[in-house]
Amino acid sequence: MANDTPDLRQIVSQINSDMAQVEDRGSVANYIPQLACVDPFQFGIAVVTADGRIVKGGHADTPFSIQSVSKVFTLTLALRQLGEALWDRVGWEPSGDPFNSIVQLEAENGRPRNPFINAGAIAVTDALLGRRTPVEAVTEILQFLREVAQDESISVDAVVAKSEKASGFRNVALANFMRDWGIIRNAPEKALDVYFNHCAVSMSCQQLALAGRYLAWGGRLGPEGPQIIPAIIARRINALMLTCGHYDGSGAFAFRVGLPGKSGVGGGILAIVPGQASIAVWSPGLNEVGNSKLGSLALEKLTSQTGWSVFAMH
Ligand code: GLU
Numbered sequence: 001m002a003n004d005t006p007d008l009r010q011i012v013s014q015i016n017s018d019m020a021q022v023e024d025r026g027s028v029a030n031y032i033p034q035l036a037c038v039d040p041f042q043f044g045i046a047v048v049t050a051d052g053r054i055v056k057g058g059h060a061d062t063p064f065s066i067q068s069v070s071k072v073f074t075l076t077l078a079l080r081q082l083g084e085a086l087w088d089r090v091g092w093e094p095s096g097d098p099f100n101s102i103v104q105l106e107a108e109n110g111r112p113r114n115p116f117i118n119a120g121a122i123a124v125t126d127a128l129l130g131r132r133t134p135v136e137a138v139t140e141i142l143q144f145l146r147e148v149a150q151d152e153s154i155s156v157d158a159v160v161a162k163s164e165k166a167s168g169f170r171n172v173a174l175a176n177f178m179r180d181w182g183i184i185r186n187a188p189e190k191a192l193d194v195y196f197n198h199c200a201v202s203m204s205c206q207q208l209a210l211a212g213r214y215l216a217w218g219g220r221l222g223p224e225g226p227q228i229i230p231a232i233i234a235r236r237i238n239a240l241m242l243t244c245g246h247y248d249g250s251g252a253f254a255f256r257v258g259l260p261g262k263s264g265v266g267g268g269i270l271a272i273v274p275g276q277a278s279i280a281v282w283s284p285g286l287n288e289v290g291n292s293k294l295g296s297l298a299l300e301k302l303t304s305q306t307g308w309s310v311f312a313m314h
Contacts, residue, residue, distance in 0.1 A: 110181025
């Protein structure tokens, strides 16, 4: 296939019907109390193609907690603002450990392996915070999301942010540990305030797929769209999404789906087909390593039927 829109519509519609039949939908994240309340019997998918069309199915317009998918956008902003200096504070290697692991930090002098594990994302958030107030930093992140998704309605779900703040003891430990090593330079509670808020942003699959366009088109919002970031930054973020975007399930995602992707414990996944499409899927039930079970399955079906892969010729 390639960009044949009627076929894509059929494929997406079939995937949506197939997903409705799946009985084992994984388990919703329950370590953030507010996420445990989400109905697991939901599935959405949205695909934005090079000609600007949006092909969608299921609950593609239902907002959900983007959680760690937000780390893609904070990394983008931090790289745009700090450039190469960001890599003094965080690495670019896969961790092979769970998303909230603390064990590597001790062995590696407080410098997180990559920007997508929690420790790395908190370090990136602190770098982005710089000398701003947490409110200014959250406002800047929201403005960026609204710009790239071209949707002014995107906002933080304050109830989810509060729920995570009240239960995020592990993240508090990671931030304090990194503060001790000088990786975090603001007060840990300030960096965490921004982190909990950006994880609690609510977006639908359609909004997320639109927001991801700059990664599919070399930093532009579509083949002819405005340049949001330099192409090299988009390339690097895609590389990190492929190698680190699904924590210790990143190898399985590369193997089965073959695209740069970033998951969140809210059940969302953003996946990028360079030059061809930006895709968002959502289903709240997670597999054993914390990635959306149906979301991963749907992407596997989509890529096997379209031939989309960064490892194949188009
Ligand atoms: N806000 C979540 C946490 O810090 C993000 C985890 C995720 O989505 O993978 O635990």
